[in-house]
Amino acid sequence: MANKQSAANSMTRTLLTLIGEQRDLQVLGLTPGQLQGKKIRKSLMEEFNNACAYCGTSLTDTTMEMDHVIPMNKASVGLHMYGNLVPSCKPCNTSKHFFSLEQFAASHPDRVSGASTARIQDRAIRHGADLDTQPLREFIEAFYAGMAPLIEEKKAQALALLPGPTQVVQETRLAIQKKSEYDFTEFAKLFPLGSIVRAKLDGKEGVVVDYALEGDPGKRKPYVRFLYEPTGKKITRSPKQLEVIRQS
Numbered sequence: 001m002a003n004k005q006s007a008a009n010s011m012t013r014t015l016l017t018l019i020g021e022q023r024d025l026q027v028l029g030l031t032p033g034q035l036q037g038k039k040i041r042k043s044l045m046e047e048f049n050n051a052c053a054y055c056g057t058s059l060t061d062t063t064m065e066m067d068h069v070i071p072m073n074k075a076s077v078g079l080h081m082y083g084n085l086v087p088s089c090k091p092c093n094t095s096k097h098f099f100s101l102e103q104f105a106a107s108h109p110d111r112v113s114g115a116s117t118a119r120i121q122d123r124a125i126r127h128g129a130d131l132d133t134q135p136l137r138e139f140i141e142a143f144y145a146g147m148a149p150l151i152e153e154k155k156a157q158a159l160a161l162l163p164g165p166t167q168v169v170q171e172t173r174l175a176i177q178k179k180s181e182y183d184f185t186e187f188a189k190l191f192p193l194g195s196i197v198r199a200k201l202d203g204k205e206g207v208v209v210d211y212a213l214e215g216d217p218g219k220r221k222p223y224v225r226f227l228y229e230p231t232g233k234k235i236t237r238s239p240k241q242l243e244v245i246r247q248s
């Protein structure tokens with residue numbers, strides 16, 4: 001489900017990609033777009049001796065996934081650049097999600113050793129990818145804040161250009177609404193998909209990563225998947241049990 005927040009997130013990600021690629025071009029001489037190529041995958045695998053940068057599991061070309069060490073979102077401002085990419089196994093990539101390297105290492109000490117963390121950090125410095133600065137954070141924050149209302153405004157302008165629904169469409173609409181068991185409108189306002197919503201469950205902080213309808217047909221109810229940060233454990237709960245942390 002796209003909304004202005006997820007659209008603003010996509011735009012932020014695109015901007016972080018463009019900035020990172022340009023920086024790699026200027027500093028390392030890498031052509032934009034080259035990071036997706038086979039050569040870079042091969043080079044990363046060689047650098048890390050065909051193993052996951054976090055846990056050291058052996059990787060093949062098919063099991064290897066590329067992970068951004070600093071996540072590419074407005075909270076972490078990771079850039080799409082060579083020094084921010086590492087080869088990762090699927091389990092590490094999945095459980096790291098949008099955690100920083102430090103958070104991931106702290107929550108998975110059995111998986112990420114101090115030596116792996118130090119190696120990844122040192123490598124980022126050598127490749128000029130240690131660019132998580134306060135000015136960049138503020139810049140991205142302002143960009144994101146500007147994008148959300150702009151997208152909303154443009155969406156409204158575009159909708160005004162479209163013709164109204166025909167009689168046939170109106171009938172279909174009524175039929176669809178009759179079938180649907182739950183109206184997600186209010187729910188989506190609280191937990192917009194694609195955006196990072198921080199919340200508390202029993203006083204413990206984490207983030208809402210997903211929601212879904214669950215239960216028997218006719219009695220379905222919305223549930224929220226909550227990622228409890230210190231352990232990285234995913235917990236499914238009724239949204240009523242969560243206390244959303246409002247961010248300014």
Ligand SMILES: [Zn+2]
Pocket residue numbers: 052053054055056057088089090091092093
């Ligand atoms: Zn791994």
